Each structure stands twice: as structure tokens, then as C-alpha cells.
Amino acid sequence: MLRSAAGGFPLTRRVPELPDKSPPEAATPPPILSDDDIYLHSEGTHHRLYEKLGAQISVQKGVEGVSFAVWAPAAAKVSVVGSFNGWKADRHPMTPRGTSGLWEAFIPGLQPGALYKYFIRSRMNSYSVAKADPWGFQMEVRPLTASVVADLSRYVWNDREWMAARRTTQALNRPLSIYEVHLGSWKREEKTGAPDGRWLTYRELAEQLVPYVRELGFTHIELMPITEHPYDGSWGYQIVGAFAPTSRFGTPDDFRHFIDAAHQAGLGVILDWVPAHFPKDEHGLGFFDGTHLYEHADPRQGEHKDWGTLVYNYGRREVSGFLVNSALFWLDRYHIDGLRVDAVASMLYLDYSRNEGEWVPNRYGGRENLEAVELIKAVNVVVHEQFPDVLTIAEESTSWPMVSRPVYLGGLGFDLKWNMGWMHDMLEYMKQDPVFRKGVHGKLTFSIYYAFTENFLLPLSHDEVVHGKGSLVNKMPGDYWKRFANLRALIAYMYAHPGKKLLFMGSELAQWKEWNHDGQLDWMLLDFDLHRKFHDFMKAINRLYLAEPSLWQVDFTNEGFQWIDFRDVQQSIVAFYRKAMDPRDHLVMVANFTPVMRDSYRIGVPHDVSYRVALNSDAEIFGGTSQANGSELVPVAGEWQEQPQSITMSLPPLAVVFLTPSANLASLADPAPTAGRKRKAKK
Numbered sequence: 001m002l003r004s005a006a007g008g009f010p011l012t013r014r015v016p017e018l019p020d021k022s023p024p025e026a027a028t029p030p031p032i033l034s035d036d037d038i039y040l041h042s043e044g045t046h047h048r049l050y051e052k053l054g055a056q057i058s059v060q061k062g063v064e065g066v067s068f069a070v071w072a073p074a075a076a077k078v079s080v081v082g083s084f085n086g087w088k089a090d091r092h093p094m095t096p097r098g099t100s101g102l103w104e105a106f107i108p109g110l111q112p113g114a115l116y117k118y119f120i121r122s123r124m125n126s127y128s129v130a131k132a133d134p135w136g137f138q139m140e141v142r143p144l145t146a147s148v149v150a151d152l153s154r155y156v157w158n159d160r161e162w163m164a165a166r167r168t169t170q171a172l173n174r175p176l177s178i179y180e181v182h183l184g185s186w187k188r189e190e191k192t193g194a195p196d197g198r199w200l201t202y203r204e205l206a207e208q209l210v211p212y213v214r215e216l217g218f219t220h221i222e223l224m225p226i227t228e229h230p231y232d233g234s235w236g237y238q239i240v241g242a243f244a245p246t247s248r249f250g251t252p253d254d255f256r257h258f259i260d261a262a263h264q265a266g267l268g269v270i271l272d273w274v275p276a277h278f279p280k281d282e283h284g285l286g287f288f289d290g291t292h293l294y295e296h297a298d299p300r301q302g303e304h305k306d307w308g309t310l311v312y313n314y315g316r317r318e319v320s321g322f323l324v325n326s327a328l329f330w331l332d333r334y335h336i337d338g339l340r341v342d343a344v345a346s347m348l349y350l351d352y353s354r355n356e357g358e359w360v361p362n363r364y365g366g367r368e369n370l371e372a373v374e375l376i377k378a379v380n381v382v383v384h385e386q387f388p389d390v391l392t393i394a395e396e397s398t399s400w401p402m403v404s405r406p407v408y409l410g411g412l413g414f415d416l417k418w419n420m421g422w423m424h425d426m427l428e429y430m431k432q433d434p435v436f437r438k439g440v441h442g443k444l445t446f447s448i449y450y451a452f453t454e455n456f457l458l459p460l461s462h463d464e465v466v467h468g469k470g471s472l473v474n475k476m477p478g479d480y481w482k483r484f485a486n487l488r489a490l491i492a493y494m495y496a497h498p499g500k501k502l503l504f505m506g507s508e509l510a511q512w513k514e515w516n517h518d519g520q521l522d523w524m525l526l527d528f529d530l531h532r533k534f535h536d537f538m539k540a541i542n543r544l545y546l547a548e549p550s551l552w553q554v555d556f557t558n559e560g561f562q563w564i565d566f567r568d569v570q571q572s573i574v575a576f577y578r579k580a581m582d583p584r585d586h587l588v589m590v591a592n593f594t595p596v597m598r599d600s601y602r603i604g605v606p607h608d609v610s611y612r613v614a615l616n617s618d619a620e621i622f623g624g625t626s627q628a629n630g631s632e633l634v635p636v637a638g639e640w641q642e643q644p645q646s647i648t649m650s651l652p653p654l655a656v657v658f659l660t661p662s663a664n665l666a667s668l669a670d671p672a673p674t675a676g677r678k679r680k681a682k683k
Contacts, residue, residue, distance in 0.1 A: 030060055031097070032067045032104040038097055041071070044317030047382060050243060050329045054135030055116065055149045058106070065108035066149055068094065068116075070133065071318060072289035073101025076123035080105055081130060082116030082146070089119040101318075115146040117283070122290020132240060132283045134294075134322065139228045139240070141247045145283040148247075152333055155256045159263035159335060167389035169219075170268065170337060172415065172455060173581070175552040176391075176500035177542055178270065179218040180461055181209065182235060183226060183249060186505055188520040197520065202245075202254035206261035213267060216508060217542025220268040222340060224462065226255070227274065230281050235462070235517055237274055237342060238309055240284040242326040245334070259335055268337035270391065271330055275323045275375070276343040277309035286310050294319055300360050304346065306353050314347075314371035320378065327379050331387045338391035339383070341414070345397050347372040373412070380413025391415045393457060404455040419456035419499055422447040427464065430490050433477045434594045434654070437572045444574060444593070445566045447497070455556045456499040460491075465504060465515045473510040482595060484510060484530050485624060485654035488537055488617040489593060492656035495541050496578065496589040498555050508538040533623035540622070544615045544658060549580040550587040564588070564604050565641045571596075573651065575603050575641075587614070588659040590651060597627055598651035604643025610634050611647060611659040618655035627652035632662055 033041075033052055040046030058067040068080050078094040084107070085091035094103035117130040132139060136147035157163075168174070186209060188197030200208065213221055226249075228241025236246070245255040259269050278294070280286045285294040295310040296302030302311050313319050330336040346352045351359040351367045362370050380392055394403050394412065397420040405411025425443040432440055465471050476486035487510060495501060506521045510531050513522060525531040545551050554560025564575035572593040579586045588611065590603055605611065611633040618624030633647040640646035651657065 032056075032058075032060075032069055032106060033097055033102060038100045038102060041102065041318060041321060042100060044319075044321035044324070046321060047324060047328055047386070049321065049325045050135060050333070054133050054137065054243065055147065057112065057149075057151045057153065060106045060108070063108045065106055066110040066114070067104065067106045068118075068133075069102060069104040070094070070118050070135070071101050072103055072118070072120055072293070074122050074124050074289040074291040074293070075103065075120045077121045078103040079119045080107065080116055081119045082114055084110060084114050084116075087117075087130075094118075110149060112149050112151040114149040115140065116149060117146055120289050124290045127287075127290035129282065129287075129290075131288060134242065134285060134288075136241060136244055138252055139244050139247055142230050142232075145230070145240075145281075147241075147244075150252050152252060155253045157256070157260055157335065159260050162263035162266070163335065166268075166337065170389055170391055172556065173553050175219055175546050176457070177218045177495075177545055178220045178222045178457075178500070178502040179213045179216065180222045180224065180459075180502055180504045182224045182462065182505065182515075182517060183209075184232070185515070185517050185520055187523065199248055202250040202258040205249065206258045210258070210261045210265050210267060214265045215539065217539050217546060218267070218503075219546075220270055220337070221262060222270040222502065223272060225272045225274055225342070230279065230284075232517060234279070236272065238277070238279040238307070239274055240279065240281060242322070243329050256334060263335065269335075270338035270340050270393070271334075271336045272342055273327060273330070273339040274342045275312065275326070275379075276347050277304050277307060277311055279309050294322075298360065300354075300358055301350070304353070314369070314375045320371075320375045323375060324379055324382055327383055328386060331383065331390055336390070338393060338415075340393040340395060341376075341379075342395055344376070344394045344403075345400075347376065348396070348398070348400055376412050377407045381407050384413070394418065396420075402454075415455060416457045416500060417454045418459045418461075418502075419447065419451075419454075420459070421450070422456070422458055422497070422499070423460065423464065426490065426494070427475060429593075430486055431475050431477065434572065437593055438569045441569045441572065444572075448561070448563070448566075451498050451561070452556055452558050457502055458494050458497060458499040459502040460494065460504060460507060461502060462504045462515060465506070467514075469514070471511050471514055472507050474512055478595070480530070481623075482654060484534060485595070485618065488534065488622060488624070489591065489654050489656050491538070492541060492615070492617040492658075493589075493591055495545050495551065496576075496587075496591075496656065496658065498561050498578070500552070500555065501545070503538075508535055510534040530623045533621065537617065537622040540615060541617075548578075548587050548614070548658075548660065550578040550585055553580040554578075559583075562606070564590075564606075564643060571598065573598070573601070577606055586661070589656060590649070590659070591656045592651045592653060595653040597625075597653050600648050601651040602640060602646050602648045604639070604641030604646045605635050605659075606643055607661065608635055608637070608645055609661040609663065612662045614658040614660045616652060616655060616657050618652035618657075624655065625652060627655075629657075633659065 053069045056067045079089045080092040081087045094105040119130045121128045133147040138148035138150040140146050190197040225236030226245050227239040228244040228246045229236050229239045262269050296313050350369050392414045393416040394414040395418045396403050402411035403417040404414045407413040429443040473487050476483040509525045511522050560579050566574050575590040577586050577588045620626030629649050635645035635647050637645050
């Protein structure tokens with residue numbers, strides 16, 4: 001049952017009227033926040049505030065209970081209301097700490113699981129409201145909106161081996177292939193009778209998703225935002241709980257169990273983190289204390305009209321400190337291995353998606369959001385100081401320079417930047433009927449001209465399979481067979497191209513439908529031959545990627561890449577080779593983006609060694625035509641395509657072929673056939 005209390009209370013769970021058994025008010029409790037806490041909070045440089053603000057299990061003068069602290073400088077009165085005091089604002093008033101704007105209280109005897117909010121009366125006007133805790137560690141499942149007292153001190157981690165090795169395994173010269181997941185729609189429990197089934201819990205996902213991703217051969221799972229959010233349709237990108245994993249799938253410790261299971265399986269976990277905007281829901285940050293505390297008052301600065309959200313006031317030190325703390329919190333308390341920062345472009349530019357007259361220039365008259373730039377740099381500096389073995393990744397779609405260069409060199413400090421240019425060009429190229437691809441050949445090759453200006457990650461993300469864009473396989477031209485062949489060629493080319501890799505869930509099934517956040521992946525597709533074989537192809541390409549250092553050891557300088565031929569425009573064929581740190585350890589890639597078999601095709605090769613096919617995307621086991629080459633390709637001396645020798649090979653239709661020196665060929669056994677639909681992961 002829902003309650004809408006007077007004075008604008010958001011929805012909370014109704015508490016039965018019982019005899020008053022609320023915890024007693026503490027008599028003259030000692031200060032919760034030290035003078036140093038208050039000073040550093042005002043500076044925005046307190047990097048452990050998540051241990052002080054919000055609801056903290058604590059002991060005061062030998063009495064166990066919960067301490068509360070919140071920032072509301074324009075408040076005349078603040079009190080803690082909740083399930084323990086009948087939601088009555090006069091029971092547990094908070095004490096202001098001088099002129100800092102911070103309020104605190106200690107409630108003895110309060111236990112984890114108690115529901116609470118802050119009831120705020122503003123001194124600026126007659127405004128009063130009950131707000132969820134900005135620093136709360138847990139919230140009710142939507143549409144309920146109360147914060148929940150949570151104890152984060154009890155979980156015992158079992159990932160010591162992963163954490164000890166992380167600095168090596170997540171170095172930029174190591175493989176990184178990411179499986180992007182929306183937890184609510186990866187798989188649903190279908191036994192409840194609900195049309196779309198119920199969500200799997202964090203613990204069920206640990207049992208099913210983790211071994212599934214491990215079997216596919218990815219190195220990391222990236223979670224679309226699991227920070228608490230009121231609206232399912234935002235996919236998690238409109239958050240109200242910057243410190244709370246969503247309760248849709250379980251408790252904070254359940255989420256820790258999921259991460260722990262991933263680490264024990266050798267998988268990293270990357271979290272989508274959203275410092276660009278927040279929703280207008282009444283229980284959230286907007287107009288928090290009767291003033292525009294977290295957001296700008298001027299809508300030209302404080303509102304994203306496209307998304308109907310509010311923009312953080314990055315120039316306010318307490319707000320920037322709040323965001324820095326949120327980033328550190330997930331790395332510290334949840335052992336998150338990386339942060340993918342959403343919508344960086346919207347933070348960097350004051351005129352982002354705004355017409356003339358709808359934005360305010362910076363102090364120099366420019367369009368750059370100088371305060372957001374400083375926040376981004378601060379986050380990256382502090383994160384890398386405190387957690388040098390984690391990754392920060394920018395979803396940034398413009399030509400802003402040095403996104404993935406260190407702050408001390410003038411960059412923004414990210415480890416990686418999404419290569420949106422490559423993504424758009426490749427999808428545009430692959431959509432073309434092969435007969436017309438020669439007319440857009442530059443879209444295939446242009447990315448190499450700028451490939452080493454940043455540390456790029458190549459994404460085929462959720463944004464490309466929603467809102468009428470069509471699924472990946474549906475973007476491909478041609479008949480049923482050609483669509484699969486084109487998709488295998490696209491993925492193989494992506495894995496050959498310099499840069500780390502990201503693929504959205506469902507792509508490994510060659511799913512026909514667009515992604516639907518209210519449903520689940522079409523697991524029944526694994527009952528069909530070409531879909532099952534494509535699934536096997538994904539396992540094989542990941543296995544090749546992990547086995548070949550040339551595909552990941554030198555991703556970010558041109559020393560790891562060399563064109564063999566990009567001029568065969570008429571036949572839509574390109575060839576290049578990738579080099580490891582030891583240039584003798586190399587791999588040759590040849591791609592044919594037409595449905596025509598090219599017999600006796602001659603290409604130059606860099607070394608006088610025999611080559612074997614390491615992977616052919618057109619192999620019969622993947623649903624192809626099995627246009628195989630001989631067991632060994634022996635080079636012939638004589639310059640060809642600016643290489644000292646050449647080989648002659650059969651080049652299958654709509655295919656990418658990987659060649660490795662025979663002596664270095666990794667063991668790449670044929671993947672085992674995939675089981676039918678509803679295949680359960682091993683427990």
C-alpha cells in the first residue's frame with residue numbers, strides 16, 4: 001500500500017499504526033562530523049565522505065544506533081522521518097553544524113532495514129518536502145521512494161586473487177573485450193506467469209550470467225547503470241541513488257556477491273556511472289532544500305531538455321565533492337573494476353543540444369563547460385591516485401582533444417575513449433549493398449587515420465539497437481545467409497582493428513528484434529542452426545583474441561599496425577597486419593566485403609614464414625561456405641604491396657580471414673556446439 005503524506009511527501013510504504021516504540025532521541029549526542037569533515041566538505045576535497053554522510057551504523061557513547069548527516073544549507077529545520085517514528089517530523093530533529101549547511105542526528109537502537117527520509121522545511125520560503133537520502137546506501141523498490149538503512153560492513157570478499165592481479169590484467173597492453181549488459185532484460189524468470197517474467201536477482205545472475213559471459217570468452221562485464229533509479233525506461237541513466245545499487249535485483253550484499261562471483265570467474269566488472277544529469281522526481285536531488293542546491297537555477301545551464309533532466313552545478317564545490325565521492329565509493333565498497341562515464345560530451349559543452357540563446361557562455365565567452373572539465377579531471381586524478389589498477393572510460397562523441405591523455409599532460413585523464421566515429425562509419429559501410437561499398441570505401445579505412453590519437457575502445461553498444469535503428473543482423477544487407485555472413489565479417493573486422501572491444505548483449509545471438517528493456521533476449525534463437533553457429537563464432541573470435549598478443553598488446557600506437565593494402569576499392573578488399581611488442585609475433589588479416597569468391601588472391605606478407613588460417617569467418621562451423629585454404633601458405637620472394645614477399649590464397653565471400661605464422665599458431669580447437677535454448681549455466 002502506498003502513502004502520499006501531507007506537505008508533498010513522495011510515495012513510501014505505509015506503516016501500520018502501532019503503539020509508539022520508536023527509538024528514543026539521544027540526549028546531547030556527541031558531534032558526528034568533525035571540524036575537518038566540515039571544512040573538507042566545503043572545499044569539495046573530502047574523499048571519504050561516504051563514511052560520514054547519509055545513514056551510518058555507529059556507536060555513540062557506548063550506545064549502538066544510526067547516525068545521520070545531510071547537507072541542506074537553506075533549511076530552517078531538518079528531521080529524520082521513517083518507519084520507526086510514524087513518519088512524524090517532530091520526533092527526530094537534526095542539529096545544524098554552524099553555518100556549514102550540514103545537519104546531523106543520532107538515533108539509538110535503530111537497525112538496518114529501517115525506512116527513512118529527511119523532512120526539510122526551507123527558510124527561503126514555505127517549501128517543505130521529504131527527500132530520499134542523497135548519500136543513502138539502499139532504497140526501496142520503485143515506485144516506493146524511501147531510503148533504507150544498510151550495513152555495508154558485514155560482507156566477506158573472496159576475490160583476493162583477482163584484486164591482487166588487477167593491476168596487470170587491466171593494463172592497457174592486455175586484452176579487453178566487454179559484454180555490455182542491462183541486468184533487467186538479459187534473462188527473465190518465466191515461471192511466474194507474468195507476460196515478461198520477473199527479474200533475476202543479483203545472486204541468480206551470479207549463477208547464470210557470470211558463467212555465460214565466461215564461456216563466451218569476454219574479459220569483462222559492463223553493467224548499464226545499476227545505481228538506483230525510479231523509471232525503468234531510463235535504463236538506469238536517470239539516477240536518484242548515487243550510492244545505492246538498485247533494489248530491483250536484491251540487497252547491497254547481493255550485488256557484492258555478483259561482483260565477487262565475476263572476479264572469482266576471472267571477469268572484471270565495469271559500471272556505467274552517470275555524473276551528467278539527474279531526474280526531477282520530487283524525492284531526488286532537485287530543489288533539495290527549497291533552493292537549486294545540486295542543479296543550476298538558470299534553466300539555460302541547469303536543464304537537459306532532450307532528457308527532461310537537471311544538470312549538476314559542477315562549479316559548486318560541495319556538488320563536485322559529492323560526485324567524486326560517488327565514483328570512489330563504487331571502487332572502494334563494491335570492488336568495481338572500472339567506470340564508464342556516460343554522456344561526457346553533454347558535460348563538456350555548454351551548448352550541447354541547445355539552440356542560440358538557450359545557453360550561457362563561460363567566463364571567456366566560449367562554449368566549453370570549464371567547471372565540468374575540472375570535475376572530470378578531478379575524478380580521474382583522484383581515482384587513479386587511490387585505485388591505480390581500475391579503468392575510466394569516456395563515452396565521448398566529439399573531437400575534444402586528449403580525452404584519454406593524463407591530466408598532467410593537459411588531457412582529461414581517462415584511460416579509454418569510445419570510438420564513436422569508427423562505430424558510425426562501420427555500420428554505415430556495412431548497411432550498404434556490397435555492390436555499392438566501393439563508393440564508400442573510405443568509411444572502412446578512415447578510422448586508421450586517427451586510430452592512435454586516443455586510447456580507443458570500439459563499441460557496438462545498446463544505443464545502436466534501439467529506437468528504430470534495428471538489431472545488428474537486421475542492419476546487414478542481403479538474404480538470410482548474407483546477413484549472417486556480413487555480421488560475422490563486421491565482428492571479425494572489429495576484433496582485428498586496433499582498440500579494445502565492446503559488444504552489447506544479444507548481439508552474440510544475432511538477435512533479429514531490437515533490444516526491449518521490458519523483455520529478455522530471444523534465447524530460443526539458439527534452437528536455430530545459423531544463430532547457434534553464430535554464437536559459436538563469437539566464442540571462437542574471443543578465443544582467438546585472447547590467444548593472440550598482436551591483437552591487443554600494441555593497440556594505441558602505429559607500431560602495432562601496418563597496412564598491407566587498402567587500395568583494392570573495386571573489390572572491397574583490405575588487408576593489414578597487427579604486431580605484438582615483439583614485431584615477429586604478428587597476425588595478418590584479409591577482409592573481403594563482397595559476396596564474390598576471390599580465387600588465387602595475392603597479398604604481401606611481412607615475414608618469410610609459412611602461414612596458416614587461424615580463423616575464417618566463413619568457415620562451415622560458423623554457418624559459412626567453408627571455402628578453405630590449404631594447410632599451409634608458403635610465401636614467394638618478391639616485393640608485393642610494399643611487402644618483401646607474398647602469398648596466394650582463396651578469399652571467401654563476405655569473410656574476414658586471420659593468418660598467423662605456422663610456428664606461432666595458437667591452439668584454437670573448434671568450439672563445442674551450443675546447447676539449445678534455456679541453456680542453464682553451471683552452478
